[in-house]
Amino acid sequence: MIPRWWGTRDDVPDLHLNATIPDLPLLPLGRIHHHRFIFIFFGLNLTKGISPHPSNMTLKLYGFVHSTCTRRVRTALAEKGLDVEIVPIDLAKGEQRTSSYLNDLQPFGKVPVLQDTETGIQIYESRAITQYIATKYRGQGTDLAPPESDLKAFAYYQQALSIEQSYFDPLASQIAYEKVFKARKGHGETDEARVQSLFSQLELTLEGYERVLSKQPYLAGQQLTLADLAHLPYGVFIEPFGFTELVSKFPHVQKWWEGLKARESWKKVTA
Numbered sequence: 001m002i003p004r005w006w007g008t009r010d011d012v013p014d015l016h017l018n019a020t021i022p023d024l025p026l027l028p029l030g031r032i033h034h035h036r037f038i039f040i041f042f043g044l045n046l047t048k049g050i051s052p053h054p055s056n057m058t059l060k061l062y063g064f065v066h067s068t069c070t071r072r073v074r075t076a077l078a079e080k081g082l083d084v085e086i087v088p089i090d091l092a093k094g095e096q097r098t099s100s101y102l103n104d105l106q107p108f109g110k111v112p113v114l115q116d117t118e119t120g121i122q123i124y125e126s127r128a129i130t131q132y133i134a135t136k137y138r139g140q141g142t143d144l145a146p147p148e149s150d151l152k153a154f155a156y157y158q159q160a161l162s163i164e165q166s167y168f169d170p171l172a173s174q175i176a177y178e179k180v181f182k183a184r185k186g187h188g189e190t191d192e193a194r195v196q197s198l199f200s201q202l203e204l205t206l207e208g209y210e211r212v213l214s215k216q217p218y219l220a221g222q223q224l225t226l227a228d229l230a231h232l233p234y235g236v237f238i239e240p241f242g243f244t245e246l247v248s249k250f251p252h253v254q255k256w257w258e259g260l261k262a263r264e265s266w267k268k269v270t271a
C-alpha cells in the first residue's frame with residue numbers, strides 16, 4: 001500500500017518555487033480538500049486540474065505534480081481533456097524506493113506510474129504513458145500521435161520521438177541535474193564548466209532543430225505530436241539557466257518553443 005501524502009517544499013523541482021513556498025505540513029490526501037486554500041494562498045493551486053477526491057477516477061497517476069516526468073504525462077492528459085487522480089509520491093522522503101513501490105509499481109524507483117482501472121493496465125515511463133493515453137483516447141481532444149497504419153506519418157513521428165530522447169533530453173536533464181538536483185541529492189556543487197559544455201552541445205542540437213523546423217512547424221511534420229510536447233518539462237526547467245537565451249538565437253525554434261509553452265495544456269499543468 002502506497003502512503004498518500006502531499007510533499008513538503010523539498011519536493012518542488014523548481015528553484016523559484018522553492019524560494020517562495022514556506023514550510024508546509026505534510027497533509028494526508030484525504031484532507032487536501034480542507035487545506036486547498038493554503039496552496040491557493042501561496043499562489044500555488046496544487047489541486048488544479050486533478051481530483052481532490054480519490055475515488056472512482058478511471059486514471060490514477062502516482063507521482064509528484066511538479067516533477068518533470070509527471071508534468072509530461074499531465075500535459076498529455078490535459079490535451080485530451082482527461083481528469084486524473086494524483087496519488088502523491090514524496091520523492092524527498094524516498095517513497096519511490098519503498099519495497100512495496102519497487103515491487104508493485106515501478107521497479108526502478110521512479111515516478112510517474114499510471115494505473116487505468118478501466119483496462120487494468122499499469123504502466124511506467126512518462127513517454128510510454130503518454131503514448132498509451134494518445135492511443136487509448138484517439139479521437140478525443142488533441143490527436144497526439146499518428147496511427148501505425150499511416151506509414152509515412154508514423155515513420156516521421158518515430159523519428160521525432162527519437163530526436164527528443166537522443167539529442168535533447170540527455171543534455172537538458174544533465175543541465176537540470178548540475179544546476180539543481182546535484183546539490184539537492186548531496187552530490188556536491190554545480191560544475192559550471194560542465195554546464196557550459198552541455199549548453200554548447202545543446203546549441204549544436206538546436207542548430208539541427210532549426211534545420212528541421214525551418215521546413216515544418218513541428219518535429220514530426222505539419223501536426224503537433226507527443227514528440228514536441230515531451231520537450232516542455234525539462235526545456236522550461238532549464239530556461240533560467242541559459243535555455244531562453246539559447247533558443248532566441250534560432251527563430252524557427254523560438255516560434256515552435258513559444259507555441260508549445262502557450263498551449264492551454266501546459267498552462268494548466270503549470271498553473
Ligand SMILES: N[C@@H](CCC(=O)N[C@@H](CS)C(=O)NCC(=O)O)C(=O)O
Nearest residue numbers: 067068069091110111112125126127
Ligand atoms: N525515464 C523515466 C524517468 C523517470 C524519472 O527519472 N523520474 C524522476 C522524477 S522526474 C524520479 O522519480 N526521481 C526520483 C529518484 O530518482 O529517486 C520517465 O520518463 O518516466
